[in-house]
Amino acid sequence: MESPSTYFSGFNINDLLYLGEAALRTLWISFWAISIGSFIGIFLGLALSVSRVIAYTLGAVLDVFRSVPLIIQLVLFFNFAPIIGLRLNPFEAGLIVLIVYTSAYVANVARGGIEAVGIPMRRAARSLGMTYWQDLRYVVWPIGLRAVFPAWVGVALGVLKDSALVSILGYIELLKASQILMTRTQEAILILSIAGAFYFALSYPISYYATRLEQRWSE
């Protein structure tokens, strides 16, 4: 009798390409989530720093997204969207949740950056005749960015890694692809190591660069 292992086919070079393609999809969804989420998050952070009332109300809402596991948020939204009549594919649903999640974190980072600048500096800018937006663009942005750039990189890398959870909605990114391959080839450790290497290759250079940058700025 043949052994059952013949039902499975081994890992070959095409599978590596398949994983590479999936890694690009991980990069793709994270790229949009990070860029759109950061853009929204900066304005949310600005709103948080404007008034105390907004800080308490909006802050409490954003806090929810940081206190509930991302996986729960994904399942919840994916099942809520059809209730209000939205037809979303896994990519869209996952991207929307990731954007909201990112912006909730970036809002806090941005608020920290704005507060790092300090009121006297901003009053000085205004009394030099700058408008509100000029003050933000030429004074708050460059100084605040320096203060919180490492924190922002941390958030961005977190989103890159958390994008793995979108796999549960069925979007075939790196982790989902490796699950599919594990089912077919039964070579879990090899495939998980390759997937891990892909994630590491995406994440480590950025985190290394950010640490170096932080060291250089702190000197």
Add this chain to the structure above:
Amino acid sequence: MDYNFHWRPVFKSLPDLLESALLTLEVAILSMILGILFGLALSLIRIKMTGPLKWFAVSWIELARNTPALLQLFFFGFGLGAFGIHFSPFLIVLLGLTFNNSGYLAENFRGGFNSIPDTQIRASLSLGMNNFQTYTRIIIPQVLRVVYHPMTNQMVWAVLMSSLGMLVGFRELSGETQFFASKTYRIFEYFAATAIIYYVIVKIILGLSRLMASRLFKY
């Protein structure tokens, strides 16, 4: 909108959900305790030692920080099967979270140790304290102050990450929720209730940590 919300099954299984929330807390707390021990060891090895031991610590830390937590769980769950090691779902989650927590905490501790100037060690040694006394009475209390908030955050993360247990068959809060949700098809309602429970747990942890901080750091 032609979806009817049914909350009754959720209320009926609320005791079960709350009981599984205790399991969530249990695995998170255990992984935190182990994570602090391993993290402390890893950070000290990374600072003080050279050679293969340092190489081991650095690769543990960087792997834990630069790959998704879910991938790490899969590694303990499915990957180690290649060596004939099979863990129970509880152990998979506990080991995965411990691996992850240790990596992040080690970096926090390293930051804490680096923030204490060497002169403090020399001063306490010249006051006649031995190495052990120097660490337990002078260095660790100061480091604790620096790493307290990052440690609180990590505890919150541990609770949130334990929700990944649902994907490796662990019946903690998320796994239990998924079990009930697939039994009753009330996915949205169940996961909404779970989101609230997670939110409350996180708030309790943050509140307790603030309370403890006001007692610990009086001076």
